[in-house]
Amino acid sequence: MSAVMKNIADHGAASAEPAIAAEGKRRIRVGADARPAMRKSPLRPLLLGVLPPVLGIAFLALVWQIVSLKTTSFPSPLMTLEEAIRVFSDPFYQKGPNDQGIGWNILSSLKRVGMGFGLAALVGIPLGFMIGRFKFLAGMFNPIVSLLKPVSPLAWLPIGLLVFKAANPAAIWAIFICSIWPMIINTAVGVQRVPQDYMNVARVLNLSEWKIVTRILFPSVLPYMLTGVRLAIGTAWLVIVAAEMLTGGVGIGFWVWDEWNNLNVPHIIIAIVVIGVVGLLLEQALVALARAFTYEDVRN
Known part of the structure; x- marks a missing residue:
C-alpha cells in the first residue's frame, strides 16, 4: 500500500513540474514584455530632447548671474534681456x-x-x-x-x-x-x-x-x-x-x-x-x- 501511494505521489510531482515550469516561464515572459512597455513612455523622448538644453541654458544663466554679481560693470542676464527687447x-x-x-x-x-x-x-x-x-x-x-x-x-x-x-x-x-x-x-x-x-x-x-x-x-x-x-x-x-x-x-x-x-x-x-x-x-x-x-x- 505504501508503495502504491509513493508511486501516486511521484506521478503527481512529475506531472506538476511541467506546469510549474510553464507558469514560471509565463511570468518571466510577462515581466520581459512589461519592461519594454515601460521604456517606451511617450514622455521619455520629449524629456531627453528638451531637458538637457534647458538645463544647459539654465547653467549658463546661473554662471552669468554669479559673474555679474562679482563684477559690477558686467550686466546681469535680466538686464541684457531687457536691452535685447529694446534693441x-x-x-x-x-x-x-x-x-x-x-x-x-x-x-x-x-x-x-x-x-x-x-x-x-x-x-x-x-x-x-x-x-x-x-x-x-x-x-x-x-x-x-x-x-x-x-x-x-x-x-x-x-x-x-x-x-x-x-x-x-x-x-x-x-x-x-x-x-x-x-x-x-x-x-x-x-x-x-x-x-x-x-x-x-x-x-x-x-x-x-x-x-x-x-x-x-x-x-x-x-x-x-x-x-x-x-x-x-x-x-x-x-x-x-x-x-x-x-x-x-x-x-x-x-x-x-x-x-x-x-x-x-x-x-x-x-x-x-x-x-x-x-x-x-x-x-x-x-x-x-x-x-x-x-x-x-x-x-x-
Missing part, C-alpha cells in the same frame, strides 16, 4: 551712415559673406575637380594650397586694402580667401576617392570628359563637396566679424567694436548671441541641403 523692437532704424539698427548690420555682414563665399565656390569647386582629376594639376597646385592654407585670413586683409583701395571689397576678399581652401581640398579628395571601377567603365564606354564629370564624378563627390561648403561658411562668418572690426562701416563686427568704444557691454553680449545664432542657422541650412542631395547620414 530688437526697432532693428532697422537709420540715424546716419554709422548709426543703424542691428538688423541692417546683420544684413550687411551677410551680404559680404554671400559675395565672398559665392566667389570662392565659383573658383574653388571647379579647381578642386581639376586637381583631383589630373595628377599634373595636383602636383602643380598642392604646394600652393599647402603653403597658403595655414595663413590667417586677417593677414590677407592688408593686401585687399592695398589692391582694392576700399574697405568693403577688402572684407569680401578676406572672405573669399578663407572660404576657398576647404572647398578645394574636400572636392579634390572626393574626386580622388571615386572608385577606380567607375572610371574603368567610363573608359570602356568611351565617355566624354563632360559625361564623366556630370554622370560619375559629381554624384560621388557631392558629399565631400558639401562638407567643404559647410566648413567654408563657418569660417567665413567668423572672419567677417573680425574683418569688420578692422575696416569699419556697417556690419555686425563694426557694431560690436562701436559698442565697445561706447562701453555698452549689454549690446556686446547681444551681438555675441546674434553672431552665434546666425552662424548656427547658416550651418543648419547647409546640413539640410546636404541631407536633401545625398544618401549618406550627415551629422554635425
